[in-house]
Amino acid sequence: MFSNSQFAVAVHMLVFIARGQFDQVTSEEMAESVNTNPVVIRRILCRLARGNLVISQPGALGGTKLSRPADQITLLDVYHVIEGCEAYCLHKSQPSETCVVGRNMLPVLEGIMQEAEAAVKEKLSRYTIEDVLRQVLKL
Amino acid sequence: MFSNSQFAVAVHMLVFIARGQFDQVTSEEMAESVNTNPVVIRRILCRLARGNLVISQPGALGGTKLSRPADQITLLDVYHVIEGCEAYCLHKSQPSETCVVGRNMLPVLEGIMQEAEAAVKEKLSRYTIEDVLRQVLKL
DNA sequence: CCTTTTGTAACCCAACGAGTTACATTTTAG
DNA sequence: CTAAAATGTAACTCGTTGGGTTACAAAAGG
Incomplete structure (x- = not known):
């Protein structure tokens, strides 16, 4: 979750596009x-x-615009596009199969982490690009 | 947030220690x-x-034990110890000062990310090492 | 046809995580 | 007192990854 700057840059870009209506x-x-x-x-x-958050056109006079109004793009949409599949990191090496703890730790942790991730997603779903733009302009 | 395996391993360790009462x-x-x-x-x-989650003793017959009962150590405690300071990643390079969006994006994003992190912490605070151990043994 | 812009590939480099070896320090047993 | 066992930590390697950069094909308008 947010271990690189791509999510932040993506939001920045979308807000930037949204400002130039x-x-x-x-x-x-x-850039x-x-x-x-x-x-x-x-x-x-x-x-x-x-x-499908933006539409890009190559060629002279090309560029990028939002695919829909800024108040219909949530940060959760951005998250889904950017974060791909693995949102968090668990064990690097498969734990011991012969130890009860080792054998069952991963699925248990998986459940808890997914719950945590769901909480994040819920928060992100409450903000649209429009909201962020408004906050940015208000400062 | 959880960009490496240390949190997962830390929880694994604590549960392992807790099992051997x-x-x-x-x-x-x-290991x-x-x-x-x-x-x-x-x-x-x-x-x-x-x-202060565990107490370690060097020397022969040394080792590690929990500093308090497993039901008094939450995953949030572990998170605090492991995740240190920077929980999420924003821009790598300072955005443009001459652009409104660039100038104000960081503080706005900061606020949103802190809200998301708070949601994660809330979830983590609801699980103790004891809870996790119980789930592990039940599988 | 020329210019502008996107889309991508290819490469470099710095940072980081994890594994490993090595060793000083502590503590108990004998 | 010495040997053995354990922690604490430094130092090194190595693979992966993120981000910056150059280069270029493809698209599209004037």
């Missing part, structure tokens, strides 16, 4: 706001597009 | 159950000891 935005412009390389932006952009 | 347990025994190197165990053990 009408026009499309280029990866160059986003400048985030202060990183455009390729880093485009890598994340790809995933956002595949997750 | 009376005796002390050696890092060697824990066998977790299936890793004893030094990996002792590194985590150190932090658990400094966090």
Whole structure:
């Protein structure tokens, strides 16, 4: 969960796009706001597009826009697109099969971690890109 | 949050110690159950000891025991000891100061992430090592 | 046809996690 | 007093990963 900066950058990008209501935005412009390389932006952009959060157009006058209004994109949507499959990290090596604790620890921990992750998702679902944009502009 | 296996291993260790109610347990025994190197165990053990969750004794017949009953150690206690300071990852490079979004994104995200982390902590506080041990033995 | 932009591949490098060896220190047994 | 067993910790390796960078094919408008 959030072990790299991709989620934060993705939210930043979406908010940046949302602010310029009408026009499309280029990866160059986003890179400048985030202060990183455009390729880093485009890598994340790809995933956002595949997750149907944005629509990108190549070519001159190309760029990216939101696929739907900013108040209909939640941070949970972003989380789903970015975090992929493994949200948390458990044992690296398979614990002992001959020890009761070793044998059963993983499934038990799995259950607890999923519960924790569900709590996070619930929180994230309560914020939209619009909400974040509003908070950003209010500061 | 949980970007490495230390939290899982720490819980594993504590449950392992709790199961052997009376005796002390050696890092060697824990390493066998977790299936890793004893030094990996002792590194985590150190932090658990400094966090007053366990008491370790060097020397022959030495080992480790819980500092208090297993039903008085929550997973939140473990989280506090293991996760240290930075629980989540935001931007790697400081965003643009000249862009409204760039300038204000970090504090806004910080607030949201702290709320998410609080939700996780709340969930973790509801489980004790005793609870986990019971679940493990029931499987 | 030229320019602009996305989409991706390929590479480098720094950071980090985990495993391992080694050893000083502590403590008990004999 | 010495040997053995255990913790505590430093130091090293190695594989993985994240992020930055260059390069280039493909798309699209003027």
